[in-house]
Amino acid sequence: MATRLSDVAARAGVSVKTVSNVINDYPHITAHTRAKVEAAIAALDYRPNVSARSLRKGRSDFIALAIPEMASAYFAELGAAFSRAAKKRGITVLIEQTEGESAAEQLVLDGMRGQLIDGIVFSPITSTPAKIGAAASGKPLILLGERTTGGTFDHVAVDSVQAAFDATTHLISLGRQRIAAIGVGGGGASGTGAVRRKGYRKALKAAGIAHDPALELAGTGYHRLDGAASMRELLALPEPPDAVFCFNDLLALGALRTLADAGLSVPGDVAVVGFDDIEDGRYHSPSLTTISPDKEWLAEHTVALLLERIAGSGEAERRSLTVPYTLEIRESTAG
Amino acid sequence: MATRLSDVAARAGVSVKTVSNVINDYPHITAHTRAKVEAAIAALDYRPNVSARSLRKGRSDFIALAIPEMASAYFAELGAAFSRAAKKRGITVLIEQTEGESAAEQLVLDGMRGQLIDGIVFSPITSTPAKIGAAASGKPLILLGERTTGGTFDHVAVDSVQAAFDATTHLISLGRQRIAAIGVGGGGASGTGAVRRKGYRKALKAAGIAHDPALELAGTGYHRLDGAASMRELLALPEPPDAVFCFNDLLALGALRTLADAGLSVPGDVAVVGFDDIEDGRYHSPSLTTISPDKEWLAEHTVALLLERIAGSGEAERRSLTVPYTLEIRESTAG
Known part of the structure; x- marks a missing residue:
């Protein structure tokens, strides 16, 4: 049976509420208490129920990268760079292949129907600027590549x-x-x-x-x-x-x-x-x-900007990043 | 503003409940009513709230493919084949790159912490057979590749x-x-x-x-x-x-x-x-x-088996599929 919060609390000799506070990184917990709880978590190999945590903080720590083709080496390498850039920040990237088809691209613009993804990076092929501009899934979305929408979204591209x-x-x-x-x-x-x-x-x-x-x-x-x-x-x-x-x-x-x-x-x-x-x-x-x-630069800066949008920090104005190349x-x- | 169920109902001259029944494909709806509702849906470009639908039917129609490296051409081509095989069945594949790291692989084995994915296809690198065998996320999971667990999971590999x-x-x-x-x-x-x-x-x-x-x-x-x-x-x-x-x-x-x-x-x-x-x-x-x-065969048969597991149909016994090659x-x- 899976270890529960109460097992951790019993082993650490603290209340369930205290364990919860440590897991959720609340302030005002003494170093001593934190150490006791962390030792108990390690000893019991306790894994917090992350779905429940996500619901509480309103984030899943998953982002999506929607690309036309993952078997195309450029996009495959880009996907790998995104995964690495996200992982550094504790985020997981899920990749969706649209094949440039309008139905699949519309699904992306609609926010990928679900609560599990915090934001989307999207490389459109067939969606017209008008269609992209009309998208309003409410989720942060950054566009990659040549096709722009005149400032509705943040945009990242090579010159x-x-x-x-x-x-x-x-x-x-x-x-x-x-x-x-x-x-x-x-x-x-x-x-x-x-x-x-x-x-x-x-x-x-x-x-x-x-x-x-x-x-x-x-x-x-x-x-x-x-x-x-x-x-x-x-x-x-x-x-x-x-x-x-x-x-x-x-x-x-x-x-x-x-x-x-x-x-x-x-x-x-x-x-x-x-x-x-x-x-x-x-x-x-x-x-x-x-x-x-510079694919690493592209991935790093795009992920950083998306996380800024997800957190609602930073300037409100849409941004346009130009990727360096040699x-x-x-x-x-x-x- | 987004079109709502009530807009469709008003245009079709039926109740909201009837529109809902048509969308959810309930039986006992006359062809005439169905046609009226569908015409109204088309005219208003109404898109059902799919998250809500997913919750009702208990499925998201998303599956995950967890591979070590998407910039490795074999996995990139395999990912593309999975996307195509799933798309035929109305399913979207999200790809996660584990880089063969044990933390990322554990996340996969834990069911990718969330309700949005119906099942997982997983190509492990570092997870030991014991760790894989102990995984019990409750989500259907199919293993790809050489590394097996002696029958705990369905398994697909080349000989x-x-x-x-x-x-x-x-x-x-x-x-x-x-x-x-x-x-x-x-x-x-x-x-x-x-x-x-x-x-x-x-x-x-x-x-x-x-x-x-x-x-x-x-x-x-x-x-x-x-x-x-x-x-x-x-x-x-x-x-x-x-x-x-x-x-x-x-x-x-x-x-x-x-x-x-x-x-x-x-x-x-x-x-x-x-x-x-x-x-x-x-x-x-x-x-x-x-x-x-045969990557197409692999993707087709793996997706079909996973959907069978998700639906809970088919035989309970674990299966082992051998991928043809030339x-x-x-x-x-x-x-």
């Missing part, structure tokens, strides 16, 4: 225009002239593809290179499969590219496979840059040059 | 001894004689490493090859980093191996990177087999030969 500009400028600095972009169709009008294409075109323009629509491939998704297919299309062009900026690492890894199959050398024939800095790209042969968002130059551009 | 036997036998059939194993230290005495080594040794024995302890590397983890380091150790041996069986694909991908850095050809100089069939291995150059557990022969052994 994707600048990062795409940097990635493209790196390829230009290597003397490349026909620089393709894979993934321009990702996430609709205000999504990842559109934002990163903006930075890509800006860099070309700054270098006096006209952008060629034949070199901008939308693809049908952001997976290796899509990158491999887009690269095949590019190689079939009358004038194939000498460099490719892929809007995520999975696309880049697919493109590298197509280049290997075609017997082309990387970066000799075609230089390749990705975006995300997933582990796979670091171990690949050739290793992948990529934009590396350009990691590796073998796929530097030989 | 890792047989799969390791098949992988090793494949290398032997290619004429390889010095076959190394990377990952024999994974998961302690009854864990993945021990079980797969058993199959590896069995295959060597069946072929009349003595096993060489110098070729069995424990490593410190199951990541690319560990595979790369173990492969460096193997290449430093007076008599390096001509084949390597890595106990997961991440180890194998790390080993392939070391082989590429050393200028060795795969499979010419060293043939490599992995375990898990993650997407990364399929796109790698060379593509990776591997044991491919050996996928690719470039890393077949050149």
